[in-house]
Amino acid sequence: MHGRSCVPRRTVRSNRAQQVPSRQGLAWRARRNSDLPVTVATIAIRILDVTDRPNPLDGAPDFWLLDRSTVVLMHYAEDGTQTGRELHEGDPAPFLEYQRVAVAESVPFREYVQRWPSSLTS
Template structure:
């Protein structure tokens, strides 16, 4: 089942305790980010302490409601330009707004999650597969109709093998 529009946005309003994502690509080509990416290339940076967007406001509301959102991004150095942009433009403000962001650096080690594709998981029961072209262009979001247990295990491994975002930046 393809998820888009209101049906997709509802997943973030309706989860009870946790929304969690695994990211595996060095680049995501998102048309809505084109202007911001160009500004980043021109040296414009956001202040993560004062930045506000509908996304960061939603993160703050969720946290106040006792609902948690997190992600692990599997990366390899050197960071792509896109990852430098994403870390600065989105991860820092989102982290400050309450998202639990972690980094799994596989530069000098074997990836403990080989061949696992991007996904979102809601309340450890609903899995949405995020499908992309090799260049990071999104193809679809599809509701996984099978057992969520393998994805729960992927989450466990990703969290155990990763470090908090700020620790990664300090390293």
């Protein structure tokens, strides 16, 4: 798998009433996944928090971009349960642009966590 890349994109909004638990769960899951002893592919987790600002990717579907050429569209229910996925047969160019915007507008996970250290580590 050397030289391959995988870029997931999933938009999640914080519910103000559940904001801290959501961030705690996110921190736990990312720390748990980053502690795996063997990693076939590395995923650089970045957070694009759209809680207090417009979403620069509003309208873009959730997707995985594999090797900058293969797009898998991800489908989710309102509660976040995955309901399916499908291989996108069209041009990957729009998804490359979504990726560019997502990286430019997001921050690395560790930087995001440091903004709320007490609520994420308790």
